[in-house]
Amino acid sequence: MQRVGFTTTxxxxxLIAAGRKPVDLNNVFINxxxxxxxxxxxxxxxxxxxxxxxxxGIYAAIKESGIGEVVAVTEGxxxxxxxLMEVLSLEGVTVVPFAYPHDRNAVSLTSEIEKLxxxxxxxxxxxxxxxxxxxxxxxxxxxxxxxxxxxxxVSGAENHYFQVSASDMNGDPDLFEAEADAFLKAxxxxxxxxxRIRLAYIGxxxxxxxxxxxxxxxxxxxxxxxxQRQFAMPYETADLIEQYRSYTYPYDIFHRLADIIxxxxxxxxxxxxxxxxxxxxxxxxxxxxxxxxxxxxxxxEGDKPTxxxxxxxxxxEGFVEMLKQ
Amino acid sequence: MRIGIDLGSxxxxxxxxRDGNIVHLAEYDTITFYKRFGRLDGEELSxxxxxxxxxxxxxxxxxxxxxxxxxxxxLSLKGARVVSEIMAHVAGALHQTGLKNFILxxxxxxxxxxxxxxxxRLSDFVMNDKCAASSGRYLENxxxxxxxxxxxxxSHWEEPVKLxxxxxxxxxxxxxxxxxxxxxxxxxxxxxxxTLVKRVLPMLRRFTSETIVLAGGVALNKALANLLAHETxxxxxxxxxxxxxxxxxxxTLGSKxxxxxx
Numbered sequence: 266m267q268r269v270g271f272t273t274t275x276x277x278x279x280l281i282a283a284g285r286k287p288v289d290l291n292n293v294f295i296n297x298x299x300x301x302x303x304x305x306x307x308x309x310x311x312x313x314x315x316x317x318x319x320x321x322g323i324y325a326a327i328k329e330s331g332i333g334e335v336v337a338v339t340e341g342x343x344x345x346x347x348x349l350m351e352v353l354s355l356e357g358v359t360v361v362p363f364a365y366p367h368d369r370n371a372v373s374l375t376s377e378i379e380k381l382x383x384x385x386x387x388x389x390x391x392x393x394x395x396x397x398x399x400x401x402x403x404x405x406x407x408x409x410x411x412x413x414x415x416x417x418x419v420s421g422a423e424n425h426y427f428q429v430s431a432s433d434m435n436g437d438p439d440l441f442e443a444e445a446d447a448f449l450k451a452x453x454x455x456x457x458x459x460x461r462i463r464l465a466y467i468g469x470x471x472x473x474x475x476x477x478x479x480x481x482x483x484x485x486x487x488x489x490x491x492x493q494r495q496f497a498m499p500y501e502t503a504d505l506i507e508q509y510r511s512y513t514y515p516y517d518i519f520h521r522l523a524d525i526i527x528x529x530x531x532x533x534x535x536x537x538x539x540x541x542x543x544x545x546x547x548x549x550x551x552x553x554x555x556x557x558x559x560x561x562x563x564x565x566e567g568d569k570p571t572x573x574x575x576x577x578x579x580x581x582e583g584f585v586e587m588l589k590q
Numbered sequence: 591m592r593i594g595i596d597l598g599s600x601x602x603x604x605x606x607x608r609d610g611n612i613v614h615l616a617e618y619d620t621i622t623f624y625k626r627f628g629r630l631d632g633e634e635l636s637x638x639x640x641x642x643x644x645x646x647x648x649x650x651x652x653x654x655x656x657x658x659x660x661x662x663x664x665l666s667l668k669g670a671r672v673v674s675e676i677m678a679h680v681a682g683a684l685h686q687t688g689l690k691n692f693i694l695x696x697x698x699x700x701x702x703x704x705x706x707x708x709x710x711r712l713s714d715f716v717m718n719d720k721c722a723a724s725s726g727r728y729l730e731n732x733x734x735x736x737x738x739x740x741x742x743x744x745s746h747w748e749e750p751v752k753l754x755x756x757x758x759x760x761x762x763x764x765x766x767x768x769x770x771x772x773x774x775x776x777x778x779x780x781x782x783x784x785t786l787v788k789r790v791l792p793m794l795r796r797f798t799s800e801t802i803v804l805a806g807g808v809a810l811n812k813a814l815a816n817l818l819a820h821e822t823x824x825x826x827x828x829x830x831x832x833x834x835x836x837x838x839x840x841x842t843l844g845s846k847x848x849x850x851x852x
Contacts, residue, residue: 543720555796566719580717583676587712 271336272323272346274432274496275363276378276509280336281395281438283385288332289433294322295472300570303329317544318472318569320345327358334359336381341365341515343546365515375506396505399498402438405445406431406497409452414488414532417457421466421487422477423448428490429470431497460486462588465529467491467521467554468540468547472567479573480538483585488532491525518550522557529560536561536588543568561588591652593645594840595637595670596678597659600699600726601807604644605837606653610685615834616644656840673843675836680705680712682839683803686829692801693794695818696835697808699726702790706797716793723758724789726808732782735762736775740811743779747813747820751781761785783813787821794822801825805835 266286273291280287294300303325304318310328312321320343327335337350339362350360361384366373382392409427413419427445434441462485466476470493477487492514500511513521529537537560541548551564563584565577573581591613596603602623606613618627627638640650655670658678679696683689684707694705700722705715718724733743751773755761768778786808794802802824804815809832819826829835 561714564716568720576717576719579675580719583674583715583717586674586677587715590711 267334268330268332268436269334269336270327270330270332271338271363271433272349273338273342274512274514275336275338276381276392276505277433278392278395278399278505279378279381279385279387281399282382282387282391285385286436287433288330288436290323290326290332290335291319291470292430292433292435293330294319294326295470295474295570297326297329299329304569315544317343317345317542318567319469319542320349322570324349324352327353328356332358334361336361336363338515339364340367365509367516369510369516369520371506371510374509378506378509392505396508399434399438400501402434402442402445403431403498405442405449407499408449409445410490410494410497410499412449412452414463417459417486417488418452418455420458420477420481421464421490423452425466425470425477425487425490425493428493428497458486460484462486462585463488463533463535465489465491465525465532465534465537465560466493466540467525467537469542469545471540471565472542472570473573473577474570475572476565479578479581480585483582485585485588487538489528489534491521491528494528495524518553522554525558529558534560536563536584538562538584539564541566591649591654592841593639593649593653593655594678594837594842595655595657595659596675596834596836596840597657598698598807598836599701601833602659603834603837605831605834605841606645606649607838607841610842612831612838614644615831615837617833618642656843658836658840673840675701676703676705676712676715676717677843678836678839679703679805680707680839681842682835682837683707683805683829684710685838685842686805686831686835687803687827689801689803689827691799692803692827693797693799693824694803694805695790695794697724697726697786697790697804697806697814699807701725701806702793704790704793704796706799714797716796718793721756721758723756723761724786725758726806728758728761729782729786729808729811731758731762732765735765736769736778736782738775738779742775743782744811744813746776746779747783747816748780749777750784750817751777753781753785780813780817783811783817786811786814787817790818791821799824801827803827803829805829805832807833809833 268288269280269285270288270290304321307321307325337346337360339347354360364377406427413424464485464487466487495514502508513524539554539562543566591608594605601617602620604616627641629636657670658673658675683694690710692707696703702718702724706713733740751768755764804826809828815826815828
């Protein structure tokens with residue numbers, strides 16, 4: 266099965282209908298066990314130090330894995346992707362651009378998705394069939410999320426893993442579904458967790474791997490993984506276009522905030538961790554987030570895929586202690 | 591009786607309090623202190639407090655030890671209760687100033703912390719991250735470039751020469767360029783102090799309060815307090831022992847994790 270990479274969540278249904286093996290390049294990079302080395306390799310290849318670590322990681326992951334075709338999200342993610350696309354083209358990788366319209370216009374989005382369908386030579390019938398298949402898995406991922414906040418049976422890291430992996434279903438929806446089934450079965454048999462502080466994690470997924478266990482060691486647990494949950498398509502709708510219009514991540518911050526406000530209230534969240542990636546434009550949005558949310562907010566910045574540094578730990582500890590007062 | 595210890599990046603600070611009153615304060619250069627009196631016992635840091643000569647036998651036997659400082663999350667300290675830096679500094683400011691509502695600006699060797707305190711409770715805080723160009727270490731470097739003492743650097747705040755480098759190291763070459771232009775040392779010192787204010791202003795603007803409590807070793811810089819008051823229009827209060835504020839705070843913290851003056 267031919268692998269097709271993508272730079273951030275795209276309509277997965279198109280790749281599944283086309284019989285391709287989907288590869289979310291972010292997941293390959295961060296879970297590959299060599300992520301720090303990959304960022305350094307990209308810097309040696311000429312990527313500047315003051316550029317997003319995810320872009321460098323994606324670049325190195327493509328080079329190492331030998332993936333020959335990549336769908337690059339040119340609108341709705343970041344402008345670094347455009348330059349990444351150019352570098353990849355230069356190096357012989359087939360790049361297929363995909364753009365989420367900033368105004369969430371249904372006609373424009375339909376046109377983009379149909380362009381992608383033409384490229385992969387699939388029709389609506391096949392795409393809708395793929396959606397039904399994927400939705401059955403997504404239901405289970407939604408249940409894992411519910412168990413994390415409503416039943417307190419799932420840790421922040423476990424929920425993060427399943428939500429974020431739903432973007433490409435780890436390349437194989439059947440296997441991924443079996444993994445989710447086994448996890449759910451085990452989770453139902455657990456005793457509820459007892460962390461006192463309930464946190465929301467908003468922003469792009471963290472580049473450090475140990476954030477969730479560190480928070481839990483302090484008695485605080487993430488019960489809302491904002492963008493990760495979005496990657497798993499949390500809104501039930503039979504219409505594919507509507508699904509990718511409701512999806513908040515690629516659109517403006519206000520669309521995201523509407524979801525964040527509803528979910529933080531519903532999940533009885535005490536405070537928010539806003540993660541921003543070094544050199545990312547979303548760092549600017551922190552000031553909007555702070556104006557619009559009334560909960561205490563800790564903004565964390567990550568650059569490279571390293572364990573949490575001492576300074577970040579000090580800030581997290583102070584924040585959790587403040588919440589426990 | 592309690593001993594508070596604040597292990598900073600430049601200085602280790604100590605405070606002995608009895609019934610909430612300061613009995614004595616002391617400090618050591620951090621590196622010297624660790625070399626002479628610190629050792630790792632597994633994952634625990636052992637400090638030979640008796641060896642320091644800072645406390646007598648009776649004090650060491652009777653006093654509870656509360657510690658904060660850099661690296662506290664990677665090490666636990668044998669025989670002591672460890673508290674977070676932000677809590678320690680807020681507790682120190684509450685104890686030393688008697689104020690209930692203020693913004694605490696703590697500027698240390700590397701750290702800059704800004705905390706909002708409302709009705710004696712910590713309600714929010716921000717810290718510098720990724721960059722320590724607004725720190726005591728920066729002031730030490732710049733004093734060395736200007737060949738003046740820290741006291742001399744700290745006495746000038748009028749007519750600051752404009753300095754714009756965002757990096758504390760590139761700032762040195764920018765300063766050299768300004769020396770060549772013939773500006774007076776007084777104006778150059780004022781310029782260095784002004785850069786510190788510019789770097790902390792975005793953090794201070796996060797919060798609203800009539801009063802800023804300026805603590806940490808950098809608070810010994812009188813020019814900074816003047817410039818801050820001038821730039822913000824807020825009242826700037828420097829506690830009596832700004833450099834020992836964290837150590838005093840440790841010694842005032844009760845048995846629970848609460849910011850409460852003894």
